[in-house]
Amino acid sequence: MNNKxxxxxxxxxxxxxxxxxxxxxxxxxxxxxxxxxxxxKTAAAFASVLKAxxxxxxEFSNPDFPTVQTVHKAEGVGYVVTSVFSGAQGNITxxxxxxxxxxxxxxxxIEHSETSGLGANAASTGEVGVNFRAQFVGQDESIALANAxxxxxxxxxxxxxxxxxxxxxATSIRAVKSLA
Amino acid sequence: MxxxxxxxxxxxxxxPVLVQQIGMCATMAITTTLFNxxxxxxxxxxxxxxxxxVISAIRKFIPSEIRLAIFVVVIAGFVTIxxxxxxxxxxxxxxxxxxxxxxIVVNCIIIGRAEAFCQKNTVKDSFFxxxxxxxxxxxxxxxxxxxxxxxxxxxxxGGLIDVANGFRFTLDGTGAGIQIFPESYGASIMSLPxxxxxxxxxxxxxxxxxxxxxxxRKAAKAEQEKEAEK
Numbered sequence: 377m378n379n380k381x382x383x384x385x386x387x388x389x390x391x392x393x394x395x396x397x398x399x400x401x402x403x404x405x406x407x408x409x410x411x412x413x414x415x416x417k418t419a420a421a422f423a424s425v426l427k428a429x430x431x432x433x434x435e436f437s438n439p440d441f442p443t444v445q446t447v448h449k450a451e452g453v454g455y456v457v458t459s460v461f462s463g464a465q466g467n468i469t470x471x472x473x474x475x476x477x478x479x480x481x482x483x484x485x486i487e488h489s490e491t492s493g494l495g496a497n498a499a500s501t502g503e504v505g506v507n508f509r510a511q512f513v514g515q516d517e518s519i520a521l522a523n524a525x526x527x528x529x530x531x532x533x534x535x536x537x538x539x540x541x542x543x544x545x546a547t548s549i550r551a552v553k554s555l556a
Numbered sequence: 557m558x559x560x561x562x563x564x565x566x567x568x569x570x571x572p573v574l575v576q577q578i579g580m581c582a583t584m585a586i587t588t589t590l591f592n593x594x595x596x597x598x599x600x601x602x603x604x605x606x607x608x609x610v611i612s613a614i615r616k617f618i619p620s621e622i623r624l625a626i627f628v629v630v631i632a633g634f635v636t637i638x639x640x641x642x643x644x645x646x647x648x649x650x651x652x653x654x655x656x657x658x659x660i661v662v663n664c665i666i667i668g669r670a671e672a673f674c675q676k677n678t679v680k681d682s683f684f685x686x687x688x689x690x691x692x693x694x695x696x697x698x699x700x701x702x703x704x705x706x707x708x709x710x711x712x713x714g715g716l717i718d719v720a721n722g723f724r725f726t727l728d729g730t731g732a733g734i735q736i737f738p739e740s741y742g743a744s745i746m747s748l749p750x751x752x753x754x755x756x757x758x759x760x761x762x763x764x765x766x767x768x769x770x771x772x773r774k775a776a777k778a779e780q781e782k783e784a785e786k
Contacts (some may be wrong), residue, residue, distance in 0.1 A: 384622050391614075391626055395633035402637050409644035417647075489654050494744065502732060504739070 418458075418471070418486060425473030425482035428453040434555075441551045443544065445469075454481060455555070457548035464536040465489045468498075472512075472548035480515045480545055495537030504531070508538075517549040559684045566688030572665050573696040573756075574763040579665035582656045583697060584752030588708070589733070591715025593701030595649040597694025599642070599657060603634045604666050604693075605686030610634075612674040612682035627670045628661070635661045652715070665693060700755050708746030710737040 422431050428450030436447040443459040450456070454475035460467050466489035473481035485499035497504045511528050512519070520526025521535060521542055530538035572578055579600070586592045610630055611618075618626050639657045642650040650657065660666065669689055674682040705711050714733035718726045745751055 384619055387617065387619060388622055388625060388629075392629055395629055399633060399636055402640055406640040406644040410640070413644065413647050487651075491748065494748070 421471040421484040421486050422448065422456050422473075424484050425471050426450055426454055426456050426475070427481075431456060436551070436555075438551065438554055440554070441547060443547060444551045447551065447555070452476075455552045457551055458486065459544050459548055461540055461544050463488060463490050463540050464495045464534070465491060468537070468540060468544070470541060470544050470548075472545050474549050474552040478516060478549055478553055480512045480519070480549060483509050483512045483541070483545060485541075490537050494532045494534075497531050498537055498541060512542075512545055515545065517546050517553065519546050519549075559688075562681070562684050563688045566685070566690075566692040567695065568692075569767065571692045571696065571763065572668075572689050573693060574760050575767070576668070577760070578668045579663050579693060580756065582659060582663060583693075583700065584749055584756055586653055586656050587697055587700035587704055587752060587755070588747050589652070589705055589714035589716075590698065590701045590712070591649070592652050593697040594694070594716065595646070596653055596656065597690070597697045599638055599653075600660060600663065600665065600693055601687065601690025603631070603638055603660055604669060604690045605683060606634045607631050607666050608669060608674050608682040608686035609679055611670045612677060612679045615675045618675070623675065624667075624671075627667055631666050631670070632661045648715075665689065696759070699759065700752070703755050704746045704751050705733070706736060708742050708744055708751060709739050710742045711735055711739065 431448040431450050434447050434449045436444060438444070441459075443461045445458045445460055448456045448458075454473060457472045457474060458469060459472070460469050462468070467487070468485060468490070469487040471484045471486055473483070475481050488496065488499055490496040490498065498508055499505060508529075508531055515528075518526075519528065519542055521528050521530050521539055523530065523535065524539075526542070528538065528542050532538070566572070570576060573580060573583055582596060582600075586596050607627075607630055611627060614626075635658060638660075639650070642653075642657060669685060673685050677685070702712065705714055711733040716725060717733055718724050719734055720732060743751075746755070
């Protein structure tokens with residue numbers, strides 16, 4: 377009986393060891409490529425929200441802004457704030473450009489898992505997505521959805537994704553204000 | 557076992573989704589654009605074929621008490637490899653399919669084929685089984701994508717076909733697809749999970765109807781021949 381348990385464990389262990397070894401090799405090969413992809417994506421997102429040549433990360437750890445992840449400063453132009461917050465389906469990572477007058481210069485969704493065809497349009501390159509994101513340009517911290525008295529038209533009737541993004545933009549602007 | 561018979565089984569008479577009714581969760585969730593459907597179908601095809609080959613190759617060493625644990629380890633290994641490769645080389649697809657790539661681990665097509673087929677058959681038969689079941693799965697996904705994308709967004713080939721810059725295929729998911737009628741006229745309910753249930757339900761019904769018809773016809777023919785012999 378004991379022998380049998382030992383034999384079963386050994387077989388399972390051997391197979392796990394082989395699989396783990398193969399995965400290690402593949403991971404070593406793909407990890408640098410994946411990292412480069414992520415960096416290129418973040419750089420593209422930054423460039424699309426604020427027109428600047430250089431972004432320099434600055435220290436930001438204010439407990440009043442738990443969703444804010446990083447703040448990058450573009451000398452003389454403004455700031456880019458990235459934040460992570462809940463959308464309708466999962467976390468959304470958003471980059472928000474803020475100029476020196478504390479107005480939004482553009483937004484870009486870096487990562488999300490919103491509903492395809494509805495909330496996911498916030499990140500789409502199609503007409504709906506481009507128009508949605510364009511509404512945020514020039515807004516200040518009092519930004520709100522149309523159904524809450526503001527001027528942002530929501531993507532869908534349920535407004536979960538749209539509200540989360542609108543709030544995140546307002547938070548990002550406030551975070552930049554708190555720096556001054 | 558001959559590959560030709562396995563081909564008809566995978567595609568029609570024993571189709572994984574429409575007849576065996578396995579692997580339905582991802583089928584309903586991701587079939588919103590043609591790009592997703594083809595990507596998911598091919599990922600499953602590759603993983604299924606690799607797992608089938610490996611599992612049938614080691615089937616004599618697998619103690620039956622722990623076979624499920626071993627299947628899961630092998631499947632998880634291949635899924636993780638495909639996941640990493642997609643993230644590195646086809647990031648748009650990896651983003652569009654999201655959690656459904658890792659979830660192939662628990663997709664019952666793969667463990668179902670391992671349990672029902674590979675542990676009893678040779679490597680060669682298992683290889684063809686993987687290819688043809690994978691093709692059967694991919695075909696259903698493509699069919700569902702075409703139906704849902706057309707009714708939901710009025711589009712064909714979203715993510716895959718780019719008409720704005722001359723007619724060409726895009727592999728990075730940026731193509732806007734061919735707009736057949738304006739997107740706002742589409743019933744967006746078809747792109748929600750509900751539309752997935754609806755489409756799949758109708759497809760399964762149509763498939764069962766066709767299979768039953770052909771079985772009935774065969775039975776009637778056999779009956780006639782019997783009568784004639786008398």
